Amino acid sequence: MPNSSEKTFHALNFIKNLKSDLRVVSIISMVVFLTVWEAVVRVGFVTPLFLPAPSMVLEDGIRLYERGEIWLHVSASARRVLIGFALAGSIAVPLGILLGASKFLKAIADPLLSILRPLPSMAWIPLSLLWLGITETQKYSIVFMGSFAPTVLYTIEATRSIDPVLIRAALNLGASRMSLMREVILPGALQPIISGLKVMLGIAWTTVISAELVAADKGLGYLIMHGREFFRTEQVLLGMALISMTVMLIDIAFRSVEKKITPWTRG
Amino acid sequence: MAIPVIEIKKLTKIFETQKENVTALKNVDLTINKEEFVVLVGASGCGKTTLINTIAGFEKPTSGEVLLHGEPVTRIDPRCGMVFQQYALFDWKTVINNVDFGLKMKGMKFKERREIAQQYIDMVRLQGFENVYPAQLSGGMKQRVSLARALANNPEIMLLDEPFAALDAMTRQVLQEELIRIYRESQKTILFITHSIDEALLLSTRIAVMTSRPGSIKQFLDNDLPWPRDAAVQLLPRYLELKSAVWGTVQEEVMKTAGLLK
């Protein structure tokens, strides 16, 4: 007669199998999607100029890869995102923590923040071109302006989300204002701040692509725009696919860093 | 001579929410003397946590006052060590870092405070879990960390809000005995909240029964049961006498809360 722990064991195994089964389902769905797409183009339902087949996009990718251009465009965009985002984050996060901890400082910053927040990064492009020209600095500034205000606001939220009972506990155990900040508020806000930064990084990518679509001589946004101008739709799709893949890779990297910084969170 | 440590005078606490004003406490009068072990019992929602929070300085009285050694409580006072009903552990600190937090705040050297923290971790039977994060502990284990954290800080006054509620009977008994030992060996003044009348009789020198919400003190009972309060105490006629006295009052108030009695 199977005892209950054996039953749980079977149940766990079942779930584990189910998970790998689900992965197989995902792969099959991907393959079916690409095959149907390929077939629709090959059979001639749509012209490749309107929608090229996946194999054509891949071919174009291999051609650009052999000329070393893929890395050129990916690294150009990635560098702009990372520099602009690092600048914005290194100012916005400390500022957000301060504003989250002090009602007085928040009252000072509130009017400016509420003006900045609704402005999409696109709205900054004309002004940045006027001030900085078509330069790298101009790209950084677009990423900066696009991610700064949301990061500040998100960090304020994260700082305020700390359970007030933990602040009570710390003060009850004799914490000073300084130690309260260092031992409770900072580490308590860290995890939501990091998840916020992950979202902001995604936003930073959209800002850099929009800046490159308007004015640039390299980068993934440029690749797409260039493809469109020369009626090379496969290059447009290649650029889009590269954006997806790069963002996915960065997300994976970010997640592993996150686990190292906040080891107390489970799963 | 009895020296008053905590004096609560005509304390009323009203919570103002968008929907309505909740009167949690109404005209509470309670004096706790040095080295008393007062256990507060009362129906769920009658205002016990609110009362203890006001003593700790977490909540401000709406009217009336709370005095600590004759001085009004105006801020969170580390002289009152609190064991929270909701544990209130720091998720980003390991068990031992939670337990030695108060000592660290006092500026104690690492080695010294680790030693003391280890003592209390052993006392609450959590050896082996020193370097584990709270997210990996069960409710009862978290509750024991919370208790060890308050005790390690060695406060003069201890406020315990249902500190053994999540424990199994065996662990509870062990920790009750440890708490009694600490109380008998130190000169601590203790206010302890529980739903268990047996626990109240086992631990207290005095029992205060609260009315249903708005809470005030309905009855005081001096607990003159002899020490040590082991299992044999529960067989004394006096034990049953006290128990039925407390039970009668509590039952009346619980039924009022349930709307069965007016």
Ligand SMILES: Nc1ncnc2c1ncn2[C@@H]1O[C@H](COP(=O)(O)OP(=O)(O)OP(=O)(O)O)[C@@H](O)[C@H]1O
């Ligand atoms: N911050 C708050 N805002 C509004 N109402 C509150 C607040 N805290 C407590 N109350 C109300 O005050 C009353 C007393 O709550 P309290 O937590 O003190 O009860 P309790 O006696 O500790 O109950 P339990 O035994 O279930 O822990 C309840 O009706 C509760 O809804």
Ligand SMILES: [Mg+2]
């Ligand atoms: Mg309570």
